[in-house]
Amino acid sequence: MTISIDDYKELSQELDPEKLQKTILNLLLKLQNVERGSLWIERDNMYECVEALGHQSEELKGIKLNPNKKSIVGWVIQNGKMTIAEAGADTRHNSQFEHNFKVKSKHILCFPLLLKGKEVYGAVQVIDTSSDGDHLNLNPEYLTMLQDVVDIGSIALRNSLEFQTQQRKYAQLSRTLSCLREKNSIVGKSASVNKALKLVKNYAATNYPVLISGESGTGKELFAQEIHAQSGRADKPFLTQNCSAIPENLLESELFGYVKGAFTGATANKLGLFEAADEGTVFLDEIGDMDINLQAKVLRVLQENEIKPLGGTRTRKVNVRIISATNRKLEEEVRSGRFREDLYYRLNVLPLKLPNLNERQEDIPLLTEYFLTREASFSHMLPKKLTPEARTAMKSHKWPGNIRELENAVKQFQAMVPGDTIQLADLPPHIASPVTTPSISTLTQKRGSALRSSSKETPAMDISVLTWTELESTYVLKLLEKHKWNVSQAARAANLNRSTFDSRMKKLGITKNIDQ
Incomplete structure (x- = not known):
């Protein structure tokens, strides 16, 4: 031939x-x-x-x-x-x-x-x-x-x-330039932030797994990126996967990849995140939401440094550092059987607890100024300024959504406030005139009063006497009481993810007492 x-x-x-x-x-x-x-x-x-x-x-x-x-x-x-x-x-x-x-x-x-x-x-x-x-x-x-x-x-x-090598270098250069334009920096001079940054520096000198804990919006991915940037793996990939964002079977294929023919629709081999990040770092966000069956496979990556793609028959060696994050209390998840104890101890070699924004109030003006300057640069404008009254209101606000909420508020200012000065009147009402979230006992009394004020013919609660926050708190409390304070069951009844329901409880100041 x-x-x-x-x-x-x-x-x-x-x-x-x-x-x-x-x-x-x-x-x-x-x-x-x-x-x-x-x-x-x-x-x-x-x-x-x-x-x-x-x-x-x-x-x-x-x-x-x-x-x-x-x-x-x-x-x-x-x-x-x-x-x-x-x-x-x-x-x-x-x-x-x-x-x-x-x-x-x-x-x-x-x-x-x-x-x-x-x-x-x-x-x-x-x-x-x-x-x-x-x-x-x-x-x-x-x-x-x-x-x-x-x-x-x-x-x-x-x-x-x-x-292909030149294309990758060009793509990496483009990503680097993009990061320089859009990079979110760790901003803060508070003692809690300085303590966290000191740990970042120490942890970066090792290759041990890091478990970052903290409320939603505290910057867990940002600190993970900083650990990677200061480590010996800085010029290698930093890849992120949110474990609560996709179903279990899809998450497994994202992390481990698959071979052609592994399942219907697998028309070609797919590289998994662990293999794609070889020599670099993998950041697993919301690790507490990972299915317990998949947890066993992640444990093997930590123990043996090897992966096996879906449908494959051979294992492959990988060299990755795993940084994970959660807004849950994994110790409680371990006790309840929802999280593997052996995986928890493998992930929690180097713990890093991030403070919420209420614990670092002195950083709020710095963060506000940083976000105002950054957003102005995107719009090719001069940054807006806050009046002293507006700055005080910003610092006094509780920020249940933490830094993410603050960032979103600044974006709104940039888009909606005319002129170059942000007045107190320009702030959203819940920031300009904060309302203290009522305690559970206060809500219980107010709810009882509402019930008593309703007629015998219409025994339903008169919800018009409640504020929106009180109404939401009442709903959450009723669900928790109905399900004997089983948060997972209450979340399912509300048709919400457990993490979302947890977040709402924290914002409303609802916590489970020991005797409940």
Whole structure:
């Protein structure tokens, strides 16, 4: 069989390395009338299989060979020559990877991947698995023609790999510039913030897992980014996954990836977050919402530094640092059986508790000024100023949504307040004229009064005597009482996530007493 002009065009015009790898392999398999082949690249002092075709090929892709161990691929890369080997009889043949293969190799034809300067950067092999092992055309002239094809494909592949590298560098540069424009900085001079920043510096010098706890909106992801930025992994990926944002089965595929055919719709291999962040950091937000079955697999990542994609049969080694965050009390989740105790202790090697905004009120003016300046820069305007009365009101507000609520308030000022000065009257009523959230006992008395004031014919509560906050507090209390203060059951009855219901309870100042 001969190679056509179209085949040469396909080799020279493809810029996607993954597609080109398949193209090279498919062409060689067609020319040699065999069905199995693999392509290897030298990376990080190892020989890695980046593409494989044929029966059970998915088990070979991603495997790495040690250059110090005998293998046909290693011999070809190290000697820069094409070779023919009889599987099993040739001492260079590393047969361990075919141990579970139903169809074994008979003859192996392996070519080096060469650059113009004769530098070898990989190898490609085609494998005869026929029962007689006589499908390969080993005619010297034919092999010379195949070597020419491989040389063209080799240069094209190297160019595509270099093109991909430059694309990644450009993308990284774009992300860096974007981060410089939009980067959220840790702002604050309070004692609690300085204490947290000191811990960040100490934790960054290690590779141990960090568990960040704190209320919603306190900046947990920001502190995780700072730990990564100050660590030795700073130039490696920092990838984030919110564990409460997607269902359990989708979360598993996001974290661990999957192989082609793992489930309906899995038409290609997908890299998981842990593998994509190799050598870097993975931030798992809302770890307390993770399903307990998936927790066992995350525990294995921490214990063994290995992952297994969905549908895969082989584990893969990864080197990632895990930083997790939660607004729940994981100790209580452990006691209730909703969170694995062994995973909790693995994650909580280095704890970092973030203060809420009410615990660092002296930072509110600094944060407000920072957000005003940042938002003004986005709009190419001068930052607005607050009058002393408005500044005092901002500092006095309780900020149940913490820094996130403050940031959103500033965005509203930027969009809605005319002129360059923010007056007290420009502030939302709940900030300008704060109303103290009533205590549970006060609400109980007011609710009883409302019930007594209603007529016998209409025993329903007269909710018109309640404020909006009181009404919401009454609803939450009634749900908790109905479900004997089981927060999870109350949240389900309200058709809310447990974390959302918890957050509302905190904002309303409702906590469970010991005797409840």
